Amino acid sequence: MKWVYICFYCNHSLYQLNDGMLKCSHCHKKTSKERVNKIITLIYAYVDEESALSAANRLNISYISVKNYYESFRVLGATISEREYEKIRAKTCEYEEYFYLENSKKSKKENIFDAHNFLTFDYDGHIYTLLMPSLHQYKKQFVEDEVEGAYLNEFTKFKRLSRIIKVSKRLNNIVKFWEYFESSILKYKGVKNASFVYYLKEMEFKYNHTKKESIELLINEYFKGDK
Numbered sequence: 001m002k003w004v005y006i007c008f009y010c011n012h013s014l015y016q017l018n019d020g021m022l023k024c025s026h027c028h029k030k031t032s033k034e035r036v037n038k039i040i041t042l043i044y045a046y047v048d049e050e051s052a053l054s055a056a057n058r059l060n061i062s063y064i065s066v067k068n069y070y071e072s073f074r075v076l077g078a079t080i081s082e083r084e085y086e087k088i089r090a091k092t093c094e095y096e097e098y099f100y101l102e103n104s105k106k107s108k109k110e111n112i113f114d115a116h117n118f119l120t121f122d123y124d125g126h127i128y129t130l131l132m133p134s135l136h137q138y139k140k141q142f143v144e145d146e147v148e149g150a151y152l153n154e155f156t157k158f159k160r161l162s163r164i165i166k167v168s169k170r171l172n173n174i175v176k177f178w179e180y181f182e183s184s185i186l187k188y189k190g191v192k193n194a195s196f197v198y199y200l201k202e203m204e205f206k207y208n209h210t211k212k213e214s215i216e217l218l219i220n221e222y223f224k225g226d227k
Helices: 033-047 052-059 063-088 109-114 136-144 148-161 173-188 193-208 211-224
Strands: 014-016 021-024 030-032 094-100 116-123 126-131
Touching: 021 033, 030 033, 033 052, 033 063, 033 211, 052 063, 063 126, 063 193, 063 211, 094 173, 116 173, 116 193, 126 173, 126 193, 173 193
Parallel strands: none
Antiparallel strands: 014 021, 021 030, 094 116, 116 126
16 A cells, blocks of 8 residues: 555645654644555545455455445545535536336335435536435335225326426436446445435445546545544
8 A cells, every 4th residue: 555645634744753653744633654544445445336345355354344434435425415516506407306116126016115216416417316205104004005006006107207307318417327326226235225315325426426536535525524
């Protein structure tokens, strides 16, 4: 691993102390070069789509530790995405709704209540997503009342007929994002409902930025919050 000699907190030069710690020549903040480089290495692995288990084995770090770091990177990506949205929200955009349901659940009609519904906005090539409220809370009631079939028919018609706005081209940036999302989410082999929004934002963040941009943004955001 390459040692880091630029302070993440003020961008001034670092120098090494006798005890091996790094100290900034400007803000005088100390940090461990091993810790800094471990985090940077994990950010590279995360952006490169390396699984937490693979990274843990490769770097000889506990799986739980890597998993926790990955979760923190997802939160940072979501934070960056929301900040970017504030800058572009005044632009004109196209948007469309999307329904995601795991393949293993598609065979049973009552599982329609487990679908994730989110809006996808395209601001001149920049994607932004907004997760809608879950219908899962109504699943038990409809199944017990044996009206889930009727609801499913209405829900299907709603998906087909009630589009918020039609996108101008069939193969556009929104559709490309949906395809990217569908292929990317599969590698996690199931995502808990409570965590879904962060995985959705992970896809949004990675889709909007090159790997180089993603790495730089996450490094700066991580160490800014580490002050």
